[in-house]
Amino acid sequence: MIIVEGWVRMAGEDIGALRVAAAEMMRATKAAEPGCLEYAFALDLAEPGLLRVIERWVDEVALTAHFATPHMAAFNQALAGAKVLGANIKVYDADEVRTIMER
């Protein structure tokens, strides 16, 4: 399994403008990509200008295919208008160890 984890720092108004496109990107990725196990954008609770990225994929092949999808192209167009103030997103090789909480 591959985990993608990180953050993008933006001006608050840019995150507001991206909200609809980001929600659509989450929906389209989970609907159209069977190799996607999790795909979420979320607003940091302590710093509202920090967009957190959380993804899990079955393997690197699935992640590579993701970058070539039409919804990625559409999302990149939406992102082009946003000013990125900082970013750090990394890929991790991961194995599930245990469940802490499940309800």
Add this chain to the structure above:
Amino acid sequence: MIIVEGWVRMAGEDIGALRVAAAEMMRATKAAEPGCLEYAFALDLAEPGLLRVIERWVDEVALTAHFATPHMAAFNQALAGAKVLGANIKVYDADEVRTIMER
């Protein structure tokens, strides 16, 4: 490295009530725990009642110690008033592979 990733679903008013305690938990964990590499709560962009949990730790020893800290005890008290509608949080063994984005 250990990654903790998952979500807790709550009523919107419960997340609002938790916001200050959660931000303090993020601050205290990063300030007091050298084995903590990342520790964040974030609101899902598509579902505001979904609190996402993102943590990275140097090892299992650091994660175990985290559960015994005074700030964890304080946060658990704050959590006691919230109604959890669903949850899924897992632990992963992880190795950094590469950086996708860094600015």
